[in-house]
Amino acid sequence: MPVDPAAYDYARAARDALHFSKPVDRFVQNLRRVAGYDVQYFATVEPQKRFAPHLHMAIRGTLPRAEIKQIAAATYHQVWWPSVDEVRFEGEHLPVWAERDEQGEP
Numbered sequence: 001m002p003v004d005p006a007a008y009d010y011a012r013a014a015r016d017a018l019h020f021s022k023p024v025d026r027f028v029q030n031l032r033r034v035a036g037y038d039v040q041y042f043a044t045v046e047p048q049k050r051f052a053p054h055l056h057m058a059i060r061g062t063l064p065r066a067e068i069k070q071i072a073a074a075t076y077h078q079v080w081w082p083s084v085d086e087v088r089f090e091g092e093h094l095p096v097w098a099e100r101d102e103q104g105e106p
Helices: 010-018 021-035 065-078
Strands: 041-047 053-059
Touching: 021 041, 021 065
Parallel strands: none
Antiparallel strands: 041 053
16 A cells, blocks of 8 residues: 555556556666677566565576666666646647658758
């Protein structure tokens, strides 16, 4: 259970749980790029006490701990979640595709 149920963002927790596999997949892709070979791994996901997903991963072989930390930081930086608390486009106010010429100018 959340420490403070009144302040817990249940919608965000649900989105995080639904999309949890995306940053895990990106982390493995980045891990393989840095290692230079198809890293083999075993992983399991378990819910924490507050039901947030938690990953345990074992990889075959060794990589320096500093590299693993850099890969994790880079993965977190790559996976950007836009804010969904504010409606930006609705009704008649919808995004418009900007056509570009041969030089790439709008």
